[in-house]
Amino acid sequence: MIAEAERPVIFAGGGVVASGACSEVLMLAELLGAPVVTTLLGKGVVPETHPLCLGMIGMHGSRLTNRAVIECDLMLAVGVRFDDRATGNVQSFAPKARIIHIDVDASEIGKNVRVDLPIVAGVKETLTSIYKNLAASKEKLKKTAWGERINQLKKELPEEDNQSQGGSVVTPPLIVRTVMKVLGEDDIVTTEVGQCQMWTAQYLKVRKPRMLITSGGLGTMGFGFPAAIGAKVAKPSSVVVDMAGDGSFLMNCNQLATAVEEDIPVVVVVFNNRYLGMVRQWQELFFGKRYSATYLGETPNFVKLAEAFGAHGWFVERVSELEPALREAVKCGKPAVVDVQIPKEYNVFPIIPPGKGLQDIMVG
Numbered sequence: 375m376i377a378e379a380e381r382p383v384i385f386a387g388g389g390v391v392a393s394g395a396c397s398e399v400l401m402l403a404e405l406l407g408a409p410v411v412t413t414l415l416g417k418g419v420v421p422e423t424h425p426l427c428l429g430m431i432g433m434h435g436s437r438l439t440n441r442a443v444i445e446c447d448l449m450l451a452v453g454v455r456f457d458d459r460a461t462g463n464v465q466s467f468a469p470k471a472r473i474i475h476i477d478v479d480a481s482e483i484g485k486n487v488r489v490d491l492p493i494v495a496g497v498k499e500t501l502t503s504i505y506k507n508l509a510a511s512k513e514k515l516k517k518t519a520w521g522e523r524i525n526q527l528k529k530e531l532p533e534e535d536n537q538s539q540g541g542s543v544v545t546p547p548l549i550v551r552t553v554m555k556v557l558g559e560d561d562i563v564t565t566e567v568g569q570c571q572m573w574t575a576q577y578l579k580v581r582k583p584r585m586l587i588t589s590g591g592l593g594t595m596g597f598g599f600p601a602a603i604g605a606k607v608a609k610p611s612s613v614v615v616d617m618a619g620d621g622s623f624l625m626n627c628n629q630l631a632t633a634v635e636e637d638i639p640v641v642v643v644v645f646n647n648r649y650l651g652m653v654r655q656w657q658e659l660f661f662g663k664r665y666s667a668t669y670l671g672e673t674p675n676f677v678k679l680a681e682a683f684g685a686h687g688w689f690v691e692r693v694s695e696l697e698p699a700l701r702e703a704v705k706c707g708k709p710a711v712v713d714v715q716i717p718k719e720y721n722v723f724p725i726i727p728p729g730k731g732l733q734d735i736m737v738g
Contacts, residue, residue, distance in 0.1 A: 381470075389452065391419060417578075418580035428524075432459050443732055475493065553578070563585065587601050597622075616642045686703065
């Protein structure tokens with residue numbers, strides 16, 4: 375099926391990371407010249423700086439990535455569960471593709487999406503076997519025309535900061551890109567849930583598995599800060615940054631006490647819009663701006679909150695202040711909170727409306 379396909383896509387998820395099969399995915403992708411798309415938890419399976427890695431698919435995936443799924447004629451799905459945030463409306467998901475699904479858990483096969491060839495087995499062993507058989511065959515495996523089409527799509531559908539405010543206003547994509555500048559290859563990013571999670575997923579170029587730690591489909595507000603503390607204890611040589619919304623950080627900000635008392639120097643970057651941002655965005659786009667229970671008010675002062683616990687705090691409201699504050703927070707050697715003011719009604723785009731398919735993407 376793989377050899378016969380003209381437009382194959384490898385769809386990789388968290389199961390690849392869990393099974394330690396990232397190098398096998400990359401080897402197979404390079405053998406075929408096949409683009410790799412991922413779930414949120416699959417970010418980093420293939421370095422996102424690699425030309426074959428298109429990034430995350432689904433509700434907040436890019437136009438390029440979702441278009442590749444729409445046009446592919448074969449999907450090799452590896453360690454994924456086809457959740458609704460990745461597929462959108464399953465009736466229109468990968469409409470031209472035959473689907474091979476490899477997963478160690480038989481209950482995942484056919485649960486959400488029709489599968490043409492199920493393989494219930496370990497991902498690492500199965501990919502190794504597939505690679506050896508393909509590499510030994512005499513068939514022409516490189517999908518050259520498909521590669522040319524992907525390159526054309528990259529030009530037609532470039533990654534955009536659709537809503538860049540310009541000037542001195544700090545935008546969420548700028549925050550993520552600046553954090554990337556400050557961090558090294560072995561540093562770790564965790565996320566809370568909501569807009570901050572999706573901005574991070576969209577703009578953070580993850581170079582290694584487990585560089586990004588997020589609660590994924592569990593949607594656990596308050597996850598990112600304690601996860602950052604755990605990651606720092608596990609890898610004390612790495613800088614660890616929690617990308618937080620103000621609403622999510624308020625769920626577990628009391629853990630500043632743990633970080634200070636146990637001398638665990640993690641950095642929390644707060645995307646501060648004074649809203650439960652993702653819920654507010656849905657209320658704006660799909661419920662006629664009938665806002666309810668999403669405005670958080672103007673308290674607390676996060677810098678003073680951090681200082682009250684014995685941590686360090688920085689307040690950022692201009693572009694010129696952002697990078698210096700982040701670098702100081704990383705170097706200070708103490709738990710730190712960087713409170714970044716962003717526009718109150720800045721939305722996450724692209725987005726696929728609930729119940730719609732990947733072809734119904736909204737770009738702002």
